Amino acid sequence: MRTLLPVSALLVALAAANPAQAHAFLDHANPRVGSTVPTAPRELTLSFTQNLEPSFSTVTVSGPGGRVDQGKPQISGNTMRVGLKALSPGTYHVRWRALSVDTHTTQGSFTFKVGGGT
Ligand SMILES: [Cu+2]
Incomplete structure (x- = not known):
């Protein structure tokens, strides 16, 4: 019986340390995750489940011709935004x-796709 006590105490501690929104997970993105967009977007927006610390949050976007993001993202609250170069049709890989x-x-x-229109 003595050994049961520490185990249940540990479970309670884990539950308490893990509230519903413990970390900043991606809530939604524009273009949307896995989507195909008909026209090339001029920027990428990522919305998270928690506010971000601007200095250490980054995103890169790369496509058929290499990197297409315009560098440092703008971060405001829970939103990260980065400008995009002119995207040609193809699949783009976002890493945040x-x-x-x-x-x-x-x-x-995640990836999104820019359609070729044909
Ligand atoms: Cu956290």
Whole structure:
């Protein structure tokens, strides 16, 4: 019976340390994750589930011809925005890394496609 106590205490501690929105996860993006857009977007917007720490949050976008993002993203609250060069039709790979205000780092990637119109 003595060994059961520490285990249940640990479970309670884990549950308490893990509230519903513990980290900044990607909530939605524009262009949307996995989508095909008919015309080339001029910017990429990522919205997270938590506010971001601007200095350590980054995003890169690369496509058939290499990197197409215009460098440092603008970050405001839970939103990260980066300008895009003129995109030709093809598949684009987005890689983001976010430091949330609670100092946890998350990262992820997804693709979207710019249609050729034919
Ligand atoms: Cu967190």
